[in-house]
Amino acid sequence: MRTDNSKIKEIFKDLPFSDEQIKVIESVFHKVNFKKGNTILIANDKVEYQYYILSGCLRAYHTDKQGKEYTVQFGIKDWWISDYTAFFSDSKAIMTIEVIQDATLYRISKDDKEKLYSQIPAIENFFRIKLERAFAAFQKRILSNLSQTATERYSNFIKTYPNIEKLVKNYHIASYLGITTESLSRIRKDLSQN
Template structure:
């Protein structure tokens, strides 16, 4: 089990901190153990935190007016997850986050992260770079969903999330790809044959 000092080092790799900075950052994060099947955030909740995944796997999804789930993201070790639109606006969530594999999370509030930014500007630079990469990734995913056939989207998925297939349900993957589970099975069979 990681201590807070180790987690600070894990989260902010390659950023040197003084012992006072480490203690300040640690004071803003809270460790949470989440069991498979638990919900971290529900649609309509006020979003006050973002989460760093130390272990496990979580899923962000949206339920449309017809009751169909649309998976937006999986978060595995060393990823961040939240309903970011609601987090930044301190608003109600439109997304739900559930735990699909037992997880250890480190949560930080909007107030806490803002206090860290003010006290330690190099952390704000770190998060800016993370958000730039995340924005580019989401944009690429949207373009992929608009332009690529399902087989190519699946190949992109297994490249982005290596070794995740054995840990999550097929309908979660299909939901992420915007296809049916039957289509997912067909694609997998085609890839095995080639």
């Protein structure tokens, strides 16, 4: 099935591809649609795919032994999502990924991604830059969780995910910030009064 190559160009931004390269890319990226409430990955599953989010909103979270959820990432338009620990190490998933707004995704397997790297070196460079930026963002997030107040973390969250509050539940945001829903309500109230 042939995809709209404008979507391939959207995924890879300004990378120039020949018609032949576009055919190769289209052959390994598969469009999938999910409805709100679907789960695309469950903890302890084998992680076969990395996903590009064309539209929608997803949440990756970890559940501890007591059943408490910790939101690790929200995925929105033009972001990538997977359980990267498992994807890169061929281990079982430690996270669950749920769809919190109807989503259209493009998925690629690890093997197909490796084939693309050898056939189209510009794609390997593209993903290297994406991973470097993601790693830097995760480090910033860890540091903010260690050194910032809950209010500062919430302000950063709003900058990173503008308008997402309409899409996700309060307990999702609270778990992402490492606070209770009551603390989140207090922070919002305090900020609205300023």
